[in-house]
Amino acid sequence: MTETALPLTPDYDAWPIEAHILTVESSPRQVSVRWSDGRVSRYHSIWLRENAADETTVNPATRERILDLSTLPAWPEIGSVGIDDSGALCIDFVPEDRRLRFHPGWLRAHDYDNATDAEAALIPVTTWLGGPDEQPDSLDASGLLDSAPGSAAEEAILAPALESVLGKGLVRLRNLPTEPGSLEAIARRIGPVRPTNFGELFNVRAKPDPDSNAYTAIALPPHVDLPTREYHPGLQCLHCLENSVAGGEAVMLDGFAVAEALRERDPQAYATLTRVHWRFANTARTTDYVWHAPMICLDTRGELLEVRIADFLRGPLQTAFEDVEPAYEALMALQRLLREPGFAIRFTYQPGDLVIFDNRRLLHARDAFEGDSGHRWLQGCYLERDEIRSRYRMVQRARRQRRIGAEDR
Ligand SMILES: [Fe+2]
Missing domain, CATH: 3.60.130.10 (Clavaminate synthase-like)
Incomplete structure (x- = not known):
């Protein structure tokens, strides 16, 4: 696949690429990505469809969602998958007949298949005791x-x-x-x-x-x-x-x-x-x-x-x-x-x-x-x-x- 520029992400954030996508497998409703560090992440087709960054899904001016999933002709399923020259995940969705691309840094950062609650917290809460020698940070x-x-x-x-x-x-x-x-x-x-x-x-x-x-x-x-x-x-x-x-x-x-x-x-x-x-x-x-x-x-x-x-x-x-x-x-x-x-x-x-x-x-x-x-x-x-x-x-x-x-x- 010939795309060489990474696709947009559905937000204003920056997502460094910590690992590259080595291989990808799919069934109609799931994609399984194997990363260069050995991690495997699974994503549902419906989750991917609504988190695409194209202009039918996200308003490019606000990066807020405009897609209403219930207006799709049917449950979004996956026709074929691949990795393009930029390293992005490419998916052909049926029955829309639409090709959408996903930024690997963004995908990795939103890997719900391997997420833990501890990682979801910005900073873990640590409770503390006081005492005569303690002072605030x-x-x-x-x-x-x-x-x-x-x-x-x-x-x-x-x-x-x-x-x-x-x-x-x-x-x-x-x-x-x-x-x-x-x-x-x-x-x-x-x-x-x-x-x-x-x-x-x-x-x-x-x-x-x-x-x-x-x-x-x-x-x-x-x-x-x-x-x-x-x-x-x-x-x-x-x-x-x-x-x-x-x-x-x-x-x-x-x-x-x-x-x-x-x-x-x-x-x-x-x-x-x-x-x-x-x-x-x-x-x-x-x-x-x-x-x-x-x-x-x-x-x-x-x-x-x-x-x-x-x-x-x-x-x-x-x-x-x-x-x-x-x-x-x-x-x-x-x-x-x-x-x-x-x-x-x-x-x-x-x-x-x-x-x-x-x-x-x-x-x-x-x-x-x-x-x-x-x-x-x-x-x-x-x-x-x-x-x-x-x-x-x-x-x-x-x-x-x-x-x-x-x-x-
Ligand atoms: Fe007070």
Whole structure:
């Protein structure tokens, strides 16, 4: 076959060719590809047909699908297969009588026949314990705002920061500016900010007539922010502008590690907290946010998805009568774990520190501080987990593009 240029892929990404297609076999509804490293990957004819990159399948302007499979004359089946001079897989589909070509790098990267859940995760989740000697992953970010967006200098700071947040749920960037409002420009290097009724940026400092315990000098127990929302924010940023008070040490716990410990030590309490819906409420003079949800939420595979813990935002429990005592027993088992010092990382904010953490996984807390001993001013904002995942995929795409560029030279 005479095609020498690789075909398009149905996306904007870059797919280096890690292995070449050596041989290909087919039956009407399956293709089996043998790669140069010995791997064998099977693909279904219908999967291949809908993932073609031609203009009948994907809008070339948007790379979004335009093919409606149910409009095909019949189930797409394979007439003949081959490998062209570019190394692409070529398939003649019947009954459309259409030849479509598939990029080997893209095919290999989407090899569902050999995929594992671990490979599907961007960065594997690693739970952690705290203790007196532990500190958050910390990075010098002094050059971040001076770096050009998308540049290698930006990536050198952002990539390890994103990896820490995706894997451990937490990173501390240091040596950032301390001008009020600079957080917004920093956060936008990751993605758009999620506004709430507390504003786009909120100021964490003691103030008169506070509408949250956060805006006082009292201690805050371990909590996530805004569990009172159907979808509580996936990321929280806290940026220290001033900190000269006595006290006010920051505390961070991995809510997933606490949940795993509860599952081991008290499986019944764990099961109860994954099942019973608690009422979370934030009632103020002009707003009234309420949501009902379990404290530990699992995904469809039974893996930890999020925790929703904030004792000062818990409203009156409204659940089945027979669930009330087991629910409170489980709650207290969890609260005893939260007080164990072995889970907590403790640190003091320095001006210019920015802590970014997964607000649906980590719990944050602070010690009380003496309000008249100095000034403590943090600015905060929220983003979504989607933003950090998208940003990290863009880092990976840039790395793959560089690899292809290096191969072409
Ligand atoms: Fe908070």
